[in-house]
Amino acid sequence: MILTGVAGMHFRTAMISLFLLTGTPSxxxxxxxxxxxxxxxxxGRLSHQQNIPVVVFVSRDACPYCRTLRDTILExxxxxxxxxxxxxxxxxSLDRVKPLTDFENKQVTAGVFGEVxxxxxxxxxxxxxxxxxxxxxxxxxxxxxxxxGHYLQKSIDQALLAMGSDQNQN
Numbered sequence: 001m002i003l004t005g006v007a008g009m010h011f012r013t014a015m016i017s018l019f020l021l022t023g024t025p026s027x028x029x030x031x032x033x034x035x036x037x038x039x040x041x042x043x044g045r046l047s048h049q050q051n052i053p054v055v056v057f058v059s060r061d062a063c064p065y066c067r068t069l070r071d072t073i074l075e076x077x078x079x080x081x082x083x084x085x086x087x088x089x090x091x092x093s094l095d096r097v098k099p100l101t102d103f104e105n106k107q108v109t110a111g112v113f114g115e116v117x118x119x120x121x122x123x124x125x126x127x128x129x130x131x132x133x134x135x136x137x138x139x140x141x142x143x144x145x146x147x148x149g150h151y152l153q154k155s156i157d158q159a160l161l162a163m164g165s166d167q168n169q170n
Contacts, residue, residue, distance in 0.1 A: 032079035037090035048130035053159035103132030127159040135162040
């Protein structure tokens with residue numbers, strides 16, 4: 001099957017981005033799932049122990065941009081180890097019904113989490129320290145899929161710098 005027109009262009013752009021971000025086309029066969037945030041206090045402890053930021057992917061189940069970001073950028077980067085020793089990545093779906101534990105060890109809904117962080121627009125990536133304070137410039141939406149991985153790496157570098165970590169080399 002040969003994709004032509006706009007669909008073909010988008011597919012080629014996504015594949016080139018994936019290849020450039022990961023350095024290997026074999027990641028298409030490797031699966032990695034972003035863990036859902038269920039206990040951010042525990043995630044914060046892990047962040048503190050490793051002196052790395054928490055990256056929270058705020059999403060919605062029916063958000064096509066969230067699926068695109070998850071499938072073409074975040075999960076391939078996770079599979080390639082791009083977050084290893086650099087950031088803890090978790091996902092908060094604003095559609096989640098079951099409460100989650102926030103950084104202060106309190107039970108909150110995902111909706112309340114989104115309100116507290118002013119992250120109702122999806123997709124949004126938050127860069128937080130181990131106590132849940134925002135320490136890097138958030139990324140809201142997808143303005144340029146081709147360069148998204150680059151922007152993400154730069155935001156992680158900024159968050160690592162804010163934490164005083166020596167892990168900010170790719």
